[in-house]
Each structure stands twice: as structure tokens, then as C-alpha cells.
Amino acid sequence: MILVVGFTAPFVFAPETGERLLGSVLSRLESDFGWVYIWFVLGLAVLLIWLAFSRFGNIKMGKPEDRPEFSTPTWLAMLFTAAIGGGLMYWGIIEWAHYYTEPPYGLEPRGTEAAEWAATYPLFHWGLTAWAVFCVPSLALAYAYHVRKVRRLRLSEACRGVLGDRVDGWAGRLIDVLFVLGMIGAAGTSLGLAVPAVSEGASRMLGVDATVGLNTVVIGLWTLLFGVSVFFGLHKGLKRLANLNLYLAAALGLLILVVGPAVFILDTFTNSVGMLAQNIVRMSTYMDPVGGSGFEEVWTVFYWGWWISYGPFVGMFCAKISKGRTVRQIIIGMCGFGSLGCWLAFALLGNSGLAFELQGTAAIADTLEAEGAVPAIFATLEAFPLSGLITVLFLVLLMIFLATTLDSASYIMGSATSKDLPNEVEPARANRVLWALVLAGVSVSVMSAGGTDALQTLSVVTAFPLIAVLTLVAFSLVRWLRDHESATAVVPASATEAHDPEAEDPGITASEDSGAPDDDGRGRPPAEPVG
Known part of the structure; x- marks a missing residue:
């Protein structure tokens, strides 16, 4: 608390x-x-590709007999x-x-190639590479929490x-x-983007x-929404809000x-998926040292910083809800489904705006340059048929999406500041x-002090x-997975018959029963029963 107050x-x-210092x-x-x-x-992206196709992909977060705590649709909704x-x-x-x-790439502004890249780059910044930043800490924390049974998240x-x-x-x-x-930098960035948009929408509708x-x-209403949800906890609050979110998103998309x-x-x-597949290596390493446009600094580095700032928080939350899932399932769920969900949002909302711009239905690019991003957003919404209904759905979704994120953040901050948190226990409600x-x-x-822009830059600064x-x-995760494989190596059947399987159960170790750490200094997991 002292650090939060002192930092802000x-x-x-x-x-x-x-702002000048941070700038x-x-x-x-x-x-x-x-x-x-x-x-x-x-x-991180290369590491996940290796894990997904390796023998480590079958390692389960928990005991071999553990079943997932949430259904797959609900789990994916909560992850997303x-x-x-x-x-x-x-x-x-x-x-x-x-x-x-x-x-980027020195192209002519507002030209045909610029339009094609404009529809493609969002898929890169919100795609497989970006989700790798969330997935690696999720895997490491899930292994520590569900396999090694640490009592602190x-x-x-x-x-x-x-x-x-x-x-x-x-x-x-x-x-x-x-x-x-x-977390301060990540949450500040999200609030700094979303609050002005909702306020502008309320201003236009209410006069x-x-x-x-x-x-x-607006922030007060947000606080009430995610405060009530976090009060009811993981199953009665967060799960229901996440499911509601996806239902509304599906309705808006249709x-x-x-x-x-x-x-x-x-x-x-x-077309954008094809361009991304052909150019992902170039986009992943584009620095423009000769042209000096600064495109990668303004966008790619900003986005990677934002995702890195959110990475530990998302990792903690995903670890908490991923009991019974394998390494491969978590990678596919986060990088696959997560990327697809983001791509659909850009395809439906972003490509609609691009169509309105190219067809002359709305001067969105001119509005962006003259008035800023928020007025350009509403210029796009007002160009739709049934614009009133679409605008209301958009604003409601914007509020609920951010509420679920801050809801999860509050839950994880409560977990991270708890001295002892066994696997089945939630952080204290207060x-x-x-x-x-x-x-x-x-x-x-x-x-209120006008520091929103400064908080947005924190996503890059705090990520470093x-x-x-x-x-x-990442190194800890790889070491644990390798040690796990060594501990579960197949032994002769005669050897397994001479031992009580429960004595080798990683979830019922002597060190855990005594309250001592089940760790040998290298993070080696206890042996797992065979057969």
C-alpha cells in the first residue's frame, strides 16, 4: 500500500x-x-512452440486423476x-x-498497401506472439501451485x-x-484508454x-460492478461475469x-491472415534502423511492454483456474483461442471502420487526426445501420470487459498479498x-490530476x-518440467509393486504434511506414482 501511494x-x-520524468x-x-x-x-513464442510439440506437453497441472475445475467453455471465457x-x-x-x-515500411499514407497492413498489424500485436507473454508465467505458476503444491500464489x-x-x-x-x-502500469493503461471512451459515450447519449x-x-460504476463480482468470488462472481461478457460479444458480432x-x-x-503468415518473422524483428520512422517504438514496443506488465497478473489468474489442464491444453487455449478471440474483434470492428473509410461513409482517419481517437471511435459507431443499438452494446461490452480484468486483478492482488493460500482456498473477501x-x-x-498519459507510459517503463x-x-519452468519427467520415469513393474503408490503421490508428500517446503533448492517436484 505504501508503494502504491508513493508511486502515484x-x-x-x-x-x-x-510526466516529464517518465517521458x-x-x-x-x-x-x-x-x-x-x-x-x-x-x-517466449519459440519456447512455447517447443513445449507444445514436445513430450512435456502431456504434463498435467495436478495429480494424474485430477479433473478440470471449470468446463472448457467457461475456462476459455475466464482466460480471455x-x-x-x-x-x-x-x-x-x-x-x-x-x-x-x-x-510501417515507409509506405504511402492512406494508400492501398497502407490499408492492407492496417488490417494486418493488429492481428500481430494481439496474436500468437503476444499471448506467449501471458502463457509462459501461467504455465510456471500453474505447475508451482498445482503440482508442487506451494501455498502462496x-x-x-x-x-x-x-x-x-x-x-x-x-x-x-x-x-x-x-x-x-x-500491475499499476497495466491497469492504468487500460483505465486511461477505456474511461474517456465510456464518458464520451455517456456524454453523447445523455447530453x-x-x-x-x-x-x-464512470469509474465509480466500474468499481461497483467489479467490486460486487470480486466480493462473491471466483465461482459466483468472476465466472458469471466472464460468461455474460462472451454472450454479449457474440450478440454484437452477429x-x-x-x-x-x-x-x-x-x-x-x-487477406490479413495470409499476410501475417507470410511476414510474421519480419514483423517480429522489425526495428527500422535505417528509415528511423519510430513505428516499432510507438507500437510494437508499447504493446510488448503492456503485455509484459499484464503477464504476471494473467499468469497468476490462469494458474489458479487451470487445475487438471495439461501444458499443451493451456498453450492451445491461451495462444490459440485467445488470439482467435482478439482477431474476431479486429475483423468485425476494425474492418468495418476501414470499409466505411474506403467507401466514404465516414471520415474516420480525418477525425482521428483532427480530434483524436475517441471521437473517431464514435464516428465509426455512428456509421453503422442501427448505430444506436450497436453503440450501447459496444459501451456495455467495454465496461464489462474492463470490469472482468480489474475484477481478476483485485482477486490476484488479494492472492499475492496472502501469507498462506492453500489450493482450494480463495483470498479473504475483505x-x-x-x-x-x-x-x-x-x-x-x-x-483528476491529468496524469492519464503518464500512467499509459508506465506499461513500457514498468515492463523493463x-x-x-x-x-x-521461463528457465524455472523448463527446469521443473525436465525434473518432472525424470521423477516420473518408468521403472520395472516389480519395483512399483513393492511400494505404496500414495507414498509417492506428489500431492501427499511428507514435507507438505509437516508444513515444510517440498523443495530441494532447485525446484525439483516430488516423485509421481507410476502405473
């Missing part, structure tokens, strides 16, 4: 100084260390809504316009395979502090001015296909609600130290 206070009492740090990171973000994310938040709705409708007016526990018992000291505390600061007071009311430019949407999406109120309070105070932490997480 400069933006409240001296917003200009705070200088951001500029240095993007210009001198952008390649670090690029190579790090690419490395916890991870992407309101940012998907915001960028899904307007991101193409930024690339159309300022395209903290980022530091995912590094125990490399750091050993040092995570119980200052090294572990430092890692968990960096997680807290990363009131979009002021700081209206922003505060409506857009019926009344919108369906043929253009489908044709452009097909702890969960406290963090919901803290996130809302920080958002109101910073936005997390790169080192997540690298430890």
Missing part, C-alpha cells in the same frame, strides 16, 4: 514533473532498449476476459486508422526453480514488488459534458455481420474488496525490469 503521489501533486525514461528505453523487448517476446480487458474494444475499432495514416514462487530458497528472502520480495508496480466529474462517476459490410469484413480478414477500492482510488486521483523476472520464470 508524484502524478497527483506534481503531474507535469512526473524521458520511456524515450530512453524505446530508443536504446527496444530490441530487448523484441527479442524477449520472440524468445481476464487477459484482454477493455483495451481490446478500444483498439479493436480504431487501431487500423493509426496504421492507415502512419504506416506469488510471482516469486515461479522463480524458485532457478533461485531456490532465495525467493523467501529479499530477492523474492523484490520480485513481488516489481509485480505490484507492473452532458464529458468532464472529470463524469469520469469519476449484429455487425448482419447489418455491416460482411463481405468486406471476411475478405479483408482472410482483502479482495480492498484491492478493488485501491485500484479505483488510484485511477480517480491520477486522472519484469523482463528479467520473466526470464527467470
Whole structure:
């Protein structure tokens, strides 16, 4: 709590100084260390491809007989809504316009090639490579929580395979502090994008001015929504909100296909998938050192920083709900279904806006350059037939998407600040609600002081130290999986008959019964029964 207050206070009492300081740090990171973000994310994607096709893909998060806690549709819904938040709705409708007016590779702005890349780059920034940043910490934390049976759901526990018992000291505390600061940057970015959009929508529909007071009311309604959900917990709150979210998203998508430019949407999406498949290596390593356009700094490095800041939080939440799933199932669920869900949003919302721009139905690109992103979003919504209904659905979805993300964030902050949290136990209700109120309070105070832009830059700044932490997480995961395979190697049948299988059950170890850590300093899991 002291760190949260101390970190955000400069933006409240001296917003200009705070923004200027963060801006200088951001500029240095993007210009001198952008390649670090690029190579790090690419490395995580390669690691997941190897794991998915290797023998490690069959390792289950839990005992061999454990069944998944949630049905597959509900599990996928919770994974998706916890991870992407309101940012998907915001960028899904307007991101193409930024690339159309300022395209990569030195292309002519607003030209044919610019339009094609404008529809393709969002699929890259929200696709398989990006979801790898969420998936690696999810796997490491799920293994620690469900196989090794650690009783704390903290980022530091995912590094125990490399750091050993040092995570119980200052090294572990430092890692968990960096997680807290990363959450501030990630949540601040999401709120900074979504709140002005909802306020503008309320202003247009109710005929009131979009002021700081209206922003505060919007955040208050958000706090009530996700505060009530987090109060009821994982099964009665989060699960129901996530399912409602997907039902509403499906309704909006079908409506857009019926009344919108369906043929253009489908044709452009097909073309974009082909361009992405042909150019993903180039897009993953594009730095433009000769042209110096800065495209990768403004967009790719920003996005990778945002995803890295969210990575530990999403990893903790996905680990909590992934008991009984295998490594391969988690990779396919997150990178496959997660990417597909994002792609559908960009195909339906973004390609509709591109169609309106090219057909002359709405001057979306001009509105973006003259007035900003939020007015351009509503210029797109107003170009649809049945625009009133589509706008209401869009705003409701934007609110619920962000509510589910902040809901999950409050839940995980409660988990991360609990000293002892056995597998089947949820964080204390008061702890969960406290963090919901803290996130809302920080958002109101910073936005009222005009520090929203500064908080958005935090996603890149706070992600930089997390790169080192997540690298430890990745090495820890690989070591655990290799040790797991060694511990479960097939032995002669006569040997297994002479032992009680329960004595070798990784979930019922002597060290766990005694309350001592079941760790040998290298993060080696206990032996698992054979046969």
C-alpha cells in the first residue's frame, strides 16, 4: 500500500514533473532498449512452440486423476476476459486508422498497401506472439501451485526453480514488488484508454459534458460492478461475469455481420491472415534502423511492454483456474483461442471502420487526426445501420470487459498479498474488496490530476525490469518440467509393486504434511506414482 501511494503521489501533486520524468525514461528505453523487448517476446513464442510439440506437453497441472475445475467453455471465457480487458474494444475499432495514416515500411499514407497492413498489424500485436507473454508465467505458476503444491500464489514462487530458497528472502520480495508496480502500469493503461471512451459515450447519449466529474462517476460504476463480482468470488462472481461478457460479444458480432459490410469484413480478414503468415518473422524483428520512422517504438514496443506488465497478473489468474489442464491444453487455449478471440474483434470492428473509410461513409482517419481517437471511435459507431443499438452494446461490452480484468486483478492482488493460500482456498473477501477500492482510488486521483498519459507510459517503463523476472520464470519452468519427467520415469513393474503408490503421490508428500517446503533448492517436484 505504501508503494502504491508513493508511486502515484508524484502524478497527483506534481503531474507535469512526473510526466516529464517518465517521458524521458520511456524515450530512453524505446530508443536504446527496444530490441530487448523484441527479442524477449520472440524468445517466449519459440519456447512455447517447443513445449507444445514436445513430450512435456502431456504434463498435467495436478495429480494424474485430477479433473478440470471449470468446463472448457467457461475456462476459455475466464482466460480471455481476464487477459484482454477493455483495451481490446478500444483498439479493436480504431487501431487500423493509426496504421492507415502512419504506416510501417515507409509506405504511402492512406494508400492501398497502407490499408492492407492496417488490417494486418493488429492481428500481430494481439496474436500468437503476444499471448506467449501471458502463457509462459501461467504455465510456471500453474505447475508451482498445482503440482508442487506451494501455498502462496506469488510471482516469486515461479522463480524458485532457478533461485531456490532465495525467493523467501529479499530477492523474492523484490520480485513481488516489481509485480505490484507492473500491475499499476497495466491497469492504468487500460483505465486511461477505456474511461474517456465510456464518458464520451455517456456524454453523447445523455447530453452532458464529458468532464472529470463524469469520469469519476464512470469509474465509480466500474468499481461497483467489479467490486460486487470480486466480493462473491471466483465461482459466483468472476465466472458469471466472464460468461455474460462472451454472450454479449457474440450478440454484437452477429449484429455487425448482419447489418455491416460482411463481405468486406471476411475478405479483408482472410487477406490479413495470409499476410501475417507470410511476414510474421519480419514483423517480429522489425526495428527500422535505417528509415528511423519510430513505428516499432510507438507500437510494437508499447504493446510488448503492456503485455509484459499484464503477464504476471494473467499468469497468476490462469494458474489458479487451470487445475487438471495439461501444458499443451493451456498453450492451445491461451495462444490459440485467445488470439482467435482478439482477431474476431479486429475483423468485425476494425474492418468495418476501414470499409466505411474506403467507401466514404465516414471520415474516420480525418477525425482521428483532427480530434483524436475517441471521437473517431464514435464516428465509426455512428456509421453503422442501427448505430444506436450497436453503440450501447459496444459501451456495455467495454465496461464489462474492463470490469472482468480489474475484477481478476483485485482477486490476484488479494492472492499475492496472502501469507498462506492453500489450493482450494480463495483470498479473504475483505482483502479482495480492498484491492478493488485501491485500484479505483488510484485511477480517480491520477486522472483528476491529468496524469492519464503518464500512467499509459508506465506499461513500457514498468515492463523493463519484469523482463528479467520473466526470464527467470521461463528457465524455472523448463527446469521443473525436465525434473518432472525424470521423477516420473518408468521403472520395472516389480519395483512399483513393492511400494505404496500414495507414498509417492506428489500431492501427499511428507514435507507438505509437516508444513515444510517440498523443495530441494532447485525446484525439483516430488516423485509421481507410476502405473
